[in-house]
Amino acid sequence: xxxxxxxxxxxxxxxxxxxxxxxxxxxxxxxxxxxxxxxxxxxxxxxxxxxxxxxxxxxxxxxxxxxxxxxxxxxxxxxxxxxxxxxxxxxxxxxxxxxxxxxxxxxxxxxxxxxxxxxxxxxxxxxxxxxxxxxxxxxxxxxxxxxxxxxxxxxxxxxxxxxxxxxxxxxxxxxxxxxxxxxxxxxxxxxxxxxxxxxxxxxxxxxxxxxxxxxxxxxxxxxxxxxxxxxxxxxxxxxxxxxxxxxxxxxxxxxxxxxxxxxxxxxxxxxxxxxxxxxxxxxxxxxxxxxxxxxxxxxxxxxxxxxxxxxxxxxxxxxxxxxxxxxxxxxxxxxxxxxxxxxxxxxxxxxxxxxxxxxxxxxxxxxxxxxxxxxxxxxxxxxxxxxxxxxxxxxxxxxxxxxxxxxxxxxxxxxxxxxxxxxxxxxxxxxxxxxxxxxxxxxxxxxxxxxxxxxxxxxxxxxxxxxxxxxxxxxxxxxxxxx
Amino acid sequence: xxxxxxxxxxxxxxxxxxxxxxxxxxxxxxxxxxxxxxxxxxxxxxxxxxxxxxxxxxxxxxxxxxxxxxxxxxxxxxxxxxxxxxxxxxxxxxxxxxxxxxxxxxxxxxxxxxxxxxxxxxxxxxxxxxxxxxxxxxxxxxxxxxxxxxxxxxxxxxxxxxxxxxxxxxxxxxxxxxxxxxxxxxxxxxxxxxxxxxxxxxxxxxxxxxxxxxxxxxxxxxxxxxxxxxxxxxxxxxxxxxxxxxxxxxxxxxxxxxxxxxxxxxxxxxxxxxxxxxxxxxxxxxxxxxxxxxxxxxxxxxxxxxxxxxxxxxxxxxxxxxxxxxxxxxxxxxxxxxxxxxxxxxxxxxxxxxxxxxxxxxxxxxxxxxxxxxxxxxxxxxxxxxxxxxxxxxxxxxxxxxxxxxxxxxxxxxxxxxxxxxxxxxxxxxxxxxxxxxxxxxxxxxxxxxxxxxxxxxxxxxxxxxxxxxxxxxxxxxxxxxx
Numbered sequence: 001x002x003x004x005x006x007x008x009x010x011x012x013x014x015x016x017x018x019x020x021x022x023x024x025x026x027x028x029x030x031x032x033x034x035x036x037x038x039x040x041x042x043x044x045x046x047x048x049x050x051x052x053x054x055x056x057x058x059x060x061x062x063x064x065x066x067x068x069x070x071x072x073x074x075x076x077x078x079x080x081x082x083x084x085x086x087x088x089x090x091x092x093x094x095x096x097x098x099x100x101x102x103x104x105x106x107x108x109x110x111x112x113x114x115x116x117x118x119x120x121x122x123x124x125x126x127x128x129x130x131x132x133x134x135x136x137x138x139x140x141x142x143x144x145x146x147x148x149x150x151x152x153x154x155x156x157x158x159x160x161x162x163x164x165x166x167x168x169x170x171x172x173x174x175x176x177x178x179x180x181x182x183x184x185x186x187x188x189x190x191x192x193x194x195x196x197x198x199x200x201x202x203x204x205x206x207x208x209x210x211x212x213x214x215x216x217x218x219x220x221x222x223x224x225x226x227x228x229x230x231x232x233x234x235x236x237x238x239x240x241x242x243x244x245x246x247x248x249x250x251x252x253x254x255x256x257x258x259x260x261x262x263x264x265x266x267x268x269x270x271x272x273x274x275x276x277x278x279x280x281x282x283x284x285x286x287x288x289x290x291x292x293x294x295x296x297x298x299x300x301x302x303x304x305x306x307x308x309x310x311x312x313x314x315x316x317x318x319x320x321x322x323x324x325x326x327x328x329x330x331x332x333x334x335x336x337x338x339x340x341x342x343x344x345x346x347x348x349x350x351x352x353x354x355x356x357x358x359x360x361x362x363x364x365x366x367x368x369x370x371x372x373x374x375x376x377x378x379x380x381x382x383x384x385x386x387x388x389x390x391x392x393x394x395x396x397x398x399x400x401x402x403x404x405x406x407x408x409x410x411x412x413x414x415x416x417x418x419x420x421x422x423x424x425x426x427x428x429x430x431x432x433x434x435x436x437x438x439x440x441x442x443x444x445x446x447x448x449x450x451x452x453x454x455x456x457x458x459x460x461x462x463x464x465x466x467x468x469x470x471x472x473x474x475x476x477x478x479x480x481x482x483x
Numbered sequence: 484x485x486x487x488x489x490x491x492x493x494x495x496x497x498x499x500x501x502x503x504x505x506x507x508x509x510x511x512x513x514x515x516x517x518x519x520x521x522x523x524x525x526x527x528x529x530x531x532x533x534x535x536x537x538x539x540x541x542x543x544x545x546x547x548x549x550x551x552x553x554x555x556x557x558x559x560x561x562x563x564x565x566x567x568x569x570x571x572x573x574x575x576x577x578x579x580x581x582x583x584x585x586x587x588x589x590x591x592x593x594x595x596x597x598x599x600x601x602x603x604x605x606x607x608x609x610x611x612x613x614x615x616x617x618x619x620x621x622x623x624x625x626x627x628x629x630x631x632x633x634x635x636x637x638x639x640x641x642x643x644x645x646x647x648x649x650x651x652x653x654x655x656x657x658x659x660x661x662x663x664x665x666x667x668x669x670x671x672x673x674x675x676x677x678x679x680x681x682x683x684x685x686x687x688x689x690x691x692x693x694x695x696x697x698x699x700x701x702x703x704x705x706x707x708x709x710x711x712x713x714x715x716x717x718x719x720x721x722x723x724x725x726x727x728x729x730x731x732x733x734x735x736x737x738x739x740x741x742x743x744x745x746x747x748x749x750x751x752x753x754x755x756x757x758x759x760x761x762x763x764x765x766x767x768x769x770x771x772x773x774x775x776x777x778x779x780x781x782x783x784x785x786x787x788x789x790x791x792x793x794x795x796x797x798x799x800x801x802x803x804x805x806x807x808x809x810x811x812x813x814x815x816x817x818x819x820x821x822x823x824x825x826x827x828x829x830x831x832x833x834x835x836x837x838x839x840x841x842x843x844x845x846x847x848x849x850x851x852x853x854x855x856x857x858x859x860x861x862x863x864x865x866x867x868x869x870x871x872x873x874x875x876x877x878x879x880x881x882x883x884x885x886x887x888x889x890x891x892x893x894x895x896x897x898x899x900x901x902x903x904x905x906x907x908x909x910x911x912x913x914x915x916x917x918x919x920x921x922x923x924x925x926x927x928x929x930x931x932x933x934x935x936x937x938x939x940x941x942x943x944x945x946x947x948x949x950x951x952x953x954x955x956x957x958x959x960x961x962x963x964x965x966x
Contacts, residue, residue: 021806021808306847307823307842307847308838308841308842308845310834310837310838310841311831319824322822322823322824323504323822323823323824323842323847323849324823324824324825324826325504325823325824325825325826325838325841325842326825326826326827327825327826327827327828327831327834327835327837327838328827328828328830328831328834329815329826329827329828332812332815332826334824334826336824339805339806340790340805340806340807340808341805341806341807341808341817341819341824342807342808342809342810343807343808343809343810343812343815343817343826344809344810344811344812345810345811345812347811348794348810348811351793351810351811352810354793354810355791355793355808355810358791358793358808359790359791359806359808362791364789364790364806366806383866383867383874384866384876386876386900386901386940387901388900388901388917389900389901389940389942391866391874391942393867393869411918413896413898413920415896415944415946417869417871417872417944417946418869418870418871418872434871434946435894435946437896437920437922439920457869457872459872459874459944461898461900461942463898463900463917463918
């Protein structure tokens with residue numbers, strides 16, 4: 001298929017509270033590496049990167065740094081090469097996609113967008129590529145296209161799309177598009193069973209293919225949705241110029257109706273196509289999805305991580321690194337991370353946001369901050385905080401270096417426990433080998449670089465009265481971060 | 484009351500698997516500080532130390548170091564002044580008490596022993612002291628005395644003692660002893676209810692008062708128990724002399740019947756007294772005892788530690804330092820420590836040993852080793868282990884110093900994050916202040932001392948190929964430890 005003027009648009013503004021404690025505000029669901037060898041967002045990028053000119057990640061100010069750190073920490077060039085669009089604030093999918101469309105339209109007036117969520121699982125392969133090729137052909141003929149997943153069970157948690165007359169002239173090998181007859185919200189069980197039996201209904205997986213300009217026209221055609229297109233066009237036009245005022249943008253974007261692309265466009269337009277596809281797909285909707293990543297034991301309990309389960313039935317016990325033991329539990333979910341543990345019945349998996357809200361109310365930092373923070377140069381892990389000191393483990397990839405920086409309130413001791421470091425301290429440049437250490441006094445301009453060929457591991461002991469992350473004055477940074 | 488020739492004998496050989504993960508093999512139940520401001524064993528010592536000449540802790544080789552470290556880490560002189568008796572191996576209570584009796588008889592032929600468990604809770608005060616005074620009088624008149632707790636519920640988990648005719652001539656104020664009519668093992672519910680209603684039965688709390696020589700005579704009087712007295716007398720006679728052979732002692736002690744003092748003596752003797760006492764008492768028999776240490780919330784859930792419980796009923800959520808959240812659980816026990824978490828229904832609390840056994844089978848070190856290890860000089864906490872390195876937090880009390888030592892396989896970096904250290908490194912003596920560090924190369928003879936007036940906190944980063952605790956060559960030690 002042709003790839004010029006085709007762009008991937010990955011929607012990555014979601015905060016994924018339902019996966020706490022595995023996900024955090026600053027490490028949301030799309031960054032989870034639990035499901036497969038790559039994170040969900042990396043999988044999403046790879047789902048389209050070979051068939052597009054460029055992949056755009058649509059996110060917001062709060063998540064931008066974290067997502068960029070996450071994706072650029074992969075050696076993978078296609079992940080480092082993605083572009084970022086920052087919505088002024090998180091809204092629903094219609095404003096997010098409109099904002100991407102308005103930006104793309106300025107770059108390439110004929111732009112076709114393949115829009116997809118950043119936090120789902122989807123089988124790829126020949127059929128997926130056939131679907132995309134067919135979808136792009138349809139989009140060029142001004143269709144708004146969605147990929148419909150052939151249902152395998154009468155699920156009441158998904159939206160459905162009913163297929164209409166065939167659009168066989170746009171078929172590509174195994175991809176046979178149809179007009180979309182109607183969109184149905186989450187049905188009751190009777191309807192879901194009827195839909196499944198009919199063979200005419202498909203799961204709405206949130207995957208859309210359309211010309212950018214065409215989407216904006218559709219939004220403009222209805223007075224209710226026209227402001228979404230107008231505001232998106234205005235922000236796209238002024239962003240990066242002197243005329244851009246972040247506060248005004250935030251206010252105008254914030255005034256937009258919070259509406260999904262389904263409601264705003266797909267359900268209303270009379271030129272919608274669906275391409276049915278028998279692809280394995282999951283929206284990874286709750287912690288129950290952990291059930292799929294390992295085989296159950298004889299009593300139906302799925303375990304990941306160290307520990308034992310005695311007489312425990314039909315439960316999910318997931319631990320990232322600590323020891324967890326269970327005895328005689330039934331139908332429970334136990335999710336354990338380095339700094340927080342959650343216990344709940346499986347049937348309450350949809351309600352984890354209640355826990356997150358309650359934890360926010362007591363200012364629990366475990367809701368916001370992950371234990372391991374990915375950086376473009378590697379990662380750091382918080383080991384211990386005490387009065388006046390903090391200990392971190394820094395892991396720096398070969399050839400990488402955090403910024404040249406200084407601190408106003410803390411000194412730092414670096415002890416190399418693996419690899420070799422090149423330490424800059426004011427005018428000095430010191431090679432520090434395994435089992436050697438360096439001391440950075442308060443105020444000293446410093447940098448650490450992995451000048452070796454293997455990962456560099458450094459124990460950093462910070463001592464000072466004020467130890468928060470914002471005490472960093474960046475002087476030079478490979479990633480142009482201000483702080 | 485007179486205290487000369489009266490001795491406390493605290494039985495502290497138990498391993499307390501039922502409290503995992505709060506207790507560990509090397510930090511058993513009697514060292515728990517969960518129930519009150521002091522550990523259970525410290526409470527046991529204080530229960531008798533004001534009315535005796537000396538307190539003896541009966542323990543075994545495996546626990547001796549840990550118990551001594553634990554008790555000598557208290558500033559409290561009475562805890563530092565206890566004496567230790569090491570059984571050649573853990574046996575039941577009859578051999579343990581006989582061994583204590585044989586040792587005491589050599590020290591003081593008229594010795595009266597107040598024997599008590601190290602891991603129970605007991606209300607003390609005037610009535611308790613009256614009981615002890617009365618018990619010592621009875622013991623001197625050759626009675627084997629037990630304190631019987633007035634039952635408050637028909638508990639089927641305890642043994643009962645039936646009271647017989649009064650022994651009013653030995654009464655002391657509110658303590659009115661009676662002859663013991665009979666000992667009853669854990670009864671069924673009907674009997675337990677009958678016992679409670681009768682007012683004639685008391686809980687057997689494992690507290691015994693008797694002359695040492697009298698106990699040995701009782702054991703000798705029966706051919707079945709005579710070897711317990713003989714072997715105990717033999718070990719007591721040779722221990723600490725050239726004639727002592729640890730292997731022979733272990734073999735002979737190991738050959739003894741594993742029998743409780745109740746079975747061996749109390750149930751058989753015709754000169755047993757019971758002093759009924761309306762004292763609050765608990766054997767702290769399982770993790771369910773955690774229910775008593777905080778008030779339940781509106782849904783009946785008892786929580787200790789950081790976190791939230793949403794819609795969680797009649798559960799116990801106990802966390803030592805991490806965040807634990809629950810949602811919609813019922814009748815569960817969630818026990819969380821720095822390195823391990825246990826989840827089980829409350830009704831399975833008696834079966835925690837099954838978990839411990841399963842964890843032993845997979846060599847989980849969390850069964851053996853506590854996260855924080857108390858030492859006579861303070862404590863150390865394991866923060867992180869990685870390939871070739873290990874990080875500990877050392878906390879050293881003012882004026883204290885770990886041993887002068889060296890390592891064959893590791894170097895150490897010490898970073899002072901609080902207080903002031905005097906570091907010995909071969910021939911050097913260096914004062915290391917907060918935010919300064921010292922490096923100890925492999926093989927160097929070294930010591931760290933808290934030469935200041937406030938607790939010294941040091942981050943120790945060990946680097947080497949072999950990092951286990953047995954790579955310590957002790958050259959000098961304030962506590963005469965070999966390693």
